[in-house]
Amino acid sequence: MDYIIAGFWKALDMIFSGDPELWGIVGLSLRVSGSAIIIAALVIIPLFTFIGLRSFRGERVLSRVLNALMSMPSVVVGLLVSVTLSRRGPLGHLQLMYTPTAMIIAQVILVSPLIACLTYEMVKHRGREIQKLGQTLGASKIQSTFMVISELKSELFIYTVNGFSRAISEVGAVMMVGGNIKGDTRVITTTISMLNSMGDYAMAFALGMILIVISLVINAVLYTYKEKRADV
């Protein structure tokens, strides 16, 4: 029990003394997951808004596929990206394996189905009415798409933040494609996993606490945003 208490106090000391290694890991985690979510949101939201506004054969199949992909295990994503980026893989010549870029790619693939599925279902449910209005006001297809995004921005923002939560808390994919290299590709979750197996709990606790704080901040932001939107 003593080692847990000692580890906890040391963790607090590391956090408040501004331990460079600890905060370097936190910074990289935020950069990787932040970049992944921005890229995914910028590509996926307009794309699936556009698709969601159209009626076509196979709509139900697409819904089911997206739903299934949403729960895709992160290790499977890690495996696919590893195979693609490894030296012998089709994109091996880019030499991206074990770099933050590889981790961003993996997280983009991981969170895209989540954002795509939620966006698609929301647009199918509410976007078509907005599109209909756009058409009666003379909006082009592109204008209608952006009108729908603008009208549903609260919901889409919430989906994006949920995607960020998933990205920053996952360990499998970033471990496989990043390699958990000290000072280079080590992020919060991979470090906690490694330190746990080494029995070095101080930094693991510190990172765990920071991860919980990040999660609380995300929830607070979401809660406040939802409340504000309800008032609007």
Add this chain to the structure above:
Amino acid sequence: MEVKLEQVSKRYGQKLIFENLNETFESGKITGLVGDNGAGKSTLLRLIAGLDLDYTGHIYYDGQPLRKPLYQQMTMVFQTPYLLKRSVYDNIAYPLELRHRPAAEIKQKTETMIARLGLEKLEKQYAHKLSGGESQKVALARALVFEPELVLLDEPMSGIDAASVSFMEQMIQDYVREYHKTVIMITHNTRQAQELCDRTVHLNGAWMGGNQ
């Protein structure tokens, strides 16, 4: 804009909504579309608006079939209008922004419309938070601000107070007289059909007949 229907039929799956409709909606007139529930009035308006292209027969707009530019010249107001999550001002200005009109024109036309509606005090409020009558006024103003050739109204005055109804009727009448545009409106109100509309058309399944 004159709208002409030739042998227009509509089915939803196996269900026939109406068949072989032939009718001409004249330019510069308010035509009331009346009929029983389920007669297909809203469906017909959606076909004319180009929101539903799954029908047989022909619809001509000033002798032309529906083409992309025509969408810019017509509008439709629904029974329950969707107002954008923006201010009243922004909602009314929106169709003009879509058409990339100059900023000065947008401001002038929007402010004129707001003044006509008497909504100056509400112009900065969120439109989707307004009451039923106010919402309908904003929806109508938004539809008329860009001076469309054809205005389709799907019971826009049902369930709102008498003062708002009277105000909107006057607005529609002024619009048609001032700009010589075409209005087709669904109504269940006999007084409205007689007083506001230049002509009423009865839609009853397969049959359509009109009276002056």
